[in-house]
Amino acid sequence: MKREWDLLHTPGPTPIPPSVERSMNQPMIGHRGGKCKELMNDIAPRLKPVFGTSGEVLVVTGSGTSALESAVVNTTQPGDEVIVVVAGAFGDRFAQICETYELKVTRIDVPWGEAVEVSQVEEFLQASPDTKAVFLTHCETSTGVMHPVEEIAGRVKEISSALVIVDGVSSIGGAGIDMDRSGIDILVSGSQKAMMLPPGLSFVAVGEQVWSVIENNPRPRFYLDLRKYRDQLQGGQTPFTPALSLLFGLQQVLHLLEEERLDRVYERHQTMKEMTRDACRALQLPLLVSDEEASSTVTSIRPDTFEAEELRKIANEEFGLILAGGQKHLKGEIFRIGHMGYCRPSNVIQYIGILEIVLDRLGHEFEAGAGVAAAQSAYLKRTREG
């Protein structure tokens, strides 16, 4: 079913570090026993720096979407006016969730591959002064754009009382956000991206100031009722049986992040981004996103001399190198390389080297070795600077 030599470079799920696999592979425990409490009490405070908050980071068993939905159902009521920035498939999902829950949704549509500007959000917010919440995506996984969510949050807070709710699914653990200082109210993430775990857990970081809204919100919710998660967390528990093996793994992930130090983890991702982008330029591969707006966790390429799907097919069949394609109207138009979590500059060297062979097979014109050389050079430059 799976090949031992596969090289998984999609923007999630991502490869699992061996020590995390070993941590997950432990005898099962009861979720109401002392050992589970110890585990939760150990994990809960260590998650806070990863989300840049002193507030609680709640752990929900479910995909990232379940956590996005929890942010919506706990803070809004039918008829509330909200603004959603839609610049890709995941902004669109956030908007769909809001529409499903009968909110009055104003979409700020941004061309796929570009970031929203702070002034755009500002204009929409001034036009709709009753806006209850602004929904943003940090890294838009479908395009590889990283939106300036901290700047936007700061501006929103200056001019309105709207909540700022951010999807950090494909960035948290790979790019830093100072949630508290920037004014972000809720920051959501998942386990299977830069957090180096299999899918199945999601995270909801909730700023202290949001609890009064959540507390007084009459909207029906049960599994995703964040009050239940907060109340149980006081006693080191979860309201419902959690995905325990993933919690075992999470403990080791936090150890890995702390051992490397978060600032260096974020630098490593920045280095992998620059290595990948410089290599693409050297290989005449058009990048979908500008340098300033590009994500440090995923890079999108829009080839103009061959079919994106053809490249993915050869890379997969010949080398087990698994890349992602495009979504929605970018399907067949782009391919995406995930470089996050359990991924290091050495992996970039490897996938760029493989891509050169595949490009050769596709008849794409480029100088042999130029991609790897550019990646090496970007690496040397950044590490000299550091």
Added chain:
Amino acid sequence: MKREWDLLHTPGPTPIPPSVERSMNQPMIGHRGGKCKELMNDIAPRLKPVFGTSGEVLVVTGSGTSALESAVVNTTQPGDEVIVVVAGAFGDRFAQICETYELKVTRIDVPWGEAVEVSQVEEFLQASPDTKAVFLTHCETSTGVMHPVEEIAGRVKEISSALVIVDGVSSIGGAGIDMDRSGIDILVSGSQKAMMLPPGLSFVAVGEQVWSVIENNPRPRFYLDLRKYRDQLQGGQTPFTPALSLLFGLQQVLHLLEEERLDRVYERHQTMKEMTRDACRALQLPLLVSDEEASSTVTSIRPDTFEAEELRKIANEEFGLILAGGQKHLKGEIFRIGHMGYCRPSNVIQYIGILEIVLDRLGHEFEAGAGVAAAQSAYLKRTREG
């Protein structure tokens, strides 16, 4: 954190078979790739016999509660009249979910430790002819009662058009239900009980006849929208990133169930039930539930010569034998032994032997060896019959 020698005998989470652990411990894959489709297409039809249905068994990443909630939000609208049998903590949870979603809930309160009678449901249903759904618990984990859900479903279908929705979280994989023949419309389960997996996956088996209700239900839902799961399953996919490592494990669990044969799996659970109960009787340990109403997956004991919590403490500290206590008003009153999933008659011999030592420490009067002998005798009797 965990001790290598622990013997986990709570009614979930339950121990994981080594081959299932190995299956989960595999390199991560993309959830939109061909390998994941292969996996889902392999799993989906093999789940059907376990739920006794020819309908779809949908796999939701979340605890059992998320699946119970999905049954509620997909089939009901605010104001609908429903009947919920409440004979323990999990019946109560089903009622709470229904109340949260603004249903008019009639609770049939049954003393904890007893099963509901078919005639009781019949009476309530005749008194409320507009009832849209009847919610039942198959094995009430908090007491160890197994309710006659097949008989009740049959009767409900004869006299009304109400849906029958069953919580099979702590029975499916350990006790058989013929969902289609008995008239059960939705049957829900979780991964961490008799299904021998860590927590994190839940299952929703949906009878073909229910889809028109689900299809036409306007209630807002997103992550738990069963239509999305059904539609994606046609293409071997899930709507949201699934807990992939648990799906790897599920494939091996299905292999284990098929290899042993489902009817023999159910017999093994019946044997473990009788061994445990006969041993308790021989050891002068009062059983909470009658023979006819007792579950084949969990046994509750209400001691009258020592404190239940004291027994649990000594068993845990001295032997790593982890048993469950009571919930709500049975807290401190009972202890519960889980014998389901990755558990065999040899494990029953072991925990009964350990219990005898603990009972000795507690000054409980009994004939030394009588518990083990009774368990052995029950085993021999059942295997001779077979």
